[in-house]
Amino acid sequence: MPISAARGVRECIALAARLTGQTPTYNERGTSKVTQARELYLSVADTAARLLAAPEVADRWRRPSSLAKLSVQGLAGHLAGQVFFVPAVLADPVPTEPAVSIHEYYARVSWIGSDLNTPFNQAIRSGGEEEASEGPAALAERVAACVEELRATLPASPDRPVRRPTWGPWSISLDDFITSRLLELVLHSDDLAHSVGLPTPQFPAPAVETVVDLLSRIALRRHGATNVLRALSRSERAPLSISAF
Numbered sequence: 001m002p003i004s005a006a007r008g009v010r011e012c013i014a015l016a017a018r019l020t021g022q023t024p025t026y027n028e029r030g031t032s033k034v035t036q037a038r039e040l041y042l043s044v045a046d047t048a049a050r051l052l053a054a055p056e057v058a059d060r061w062r063r064p065s066s067l068a069k070l071s072v073q074g075l076a077g078h079l080a081g082q083v084f085f086v087p088a089v090l091a092d093p094v095p096t097e098p099a100v101s102i103h104e105y106y107a108r109v110s111w112i113g114s115d116l117n118t119p120f121n122q123a124i125r126s127g128g129e130e131e132a133s134e135g136p137a138a139l140a141e142r143v144a145a146c147v148e149e150l151r152a153t154l155p156a157s158p159d160r161p162v163r164r165p166t167w168g169p170w171s172i173s174l175d176d177f178i179t180s181r182l183l184e185l186v187l188h189s190d191d192l193a194h195s196v197g198l199p200t201p202q203f204p205a206p207a208v209e210t211v212v213d214l215l216s217r218i219a220l221r222r223h224g225a226t227n228v229l230r231a232l233s234r235s236e237r238a239p240l241s242i243s244a245f
Contacts, residue, residue: 038154040207041178044185045083045147047201051189052076053140056196061136065195069116072195074125077132079188080143082181084131086150089162095171099161102176106218108168112245113222120166154178179210186211218244 051057057076065075106112111120132139161171172180186207190200219242220228231238 035155036206037175037178037182037210040204040210041086041182041185042147042151042154044182044189044203044207045143045150047203048079048083048185048189049140049143049147051192051198051201052080052136052143054196054198056198057140057192058136060196063195066191067195070125070128072192073132073136074128075188075192075195076136076139077128077130078124079185079192080139081128081131082184082188083143083146083150085164085181086154086178087146089164089177090153090157090174092162094160095163097161097163097167097169097171099172100170102172102179102214103217105170105172105176105180106214107221108170112218123166179214182207183211183214215244 057072060072061076063072064070065072067075070078100108111118114121157174159174162174162177163171186203189203193200216228222244223231223239223242227239228242231242
């Protein structure tokens, strides 16, 4: 990017930050880190919306997905929820619960590694089915419309604390919430594509890197440093799995 253009980007970001009360930070390309996280999310959400509209999804709507005990319909509904959750938390009042980091959020949640028959996981499956109950075409249209709405509203939204009602007594920043939904969109888009015989969508490299960074930190906490190091570097003594979830 030319110096003059980079300066212009910085000035625009700084103006937007003053208007929203944020303190901008920049990456090596001169773009706001906050803006980059949201742009990546919107790009991946748009890809997920196009996947949901694929005829292969409609053709296999009632069939089992690649995830245990979850139909393609339920998986599609859960994937769509990662888009619908964002305007929902923005519409809620600012929570009073203390904000924690995204890594602390994943350390606190109880669903990681939990049995598929726990009430939480049962609610995830039934919630996905209900979200998609109007059928594949209606769901795809709602997701596409929601993504367009978020393109207009999300970039300028203040990075305030947000919270889902199923959480414990904590909140996280909007940008950390966006990053957690980015992870969900990438993983479940792969799940859905595999379930209906489509190739995994291509996502921007920074989006995949963000997701891998999060997954590696979760795996490190679940399996320990030695197992993760061996899995990444020593195939002859690697553990069978270092799955984050």
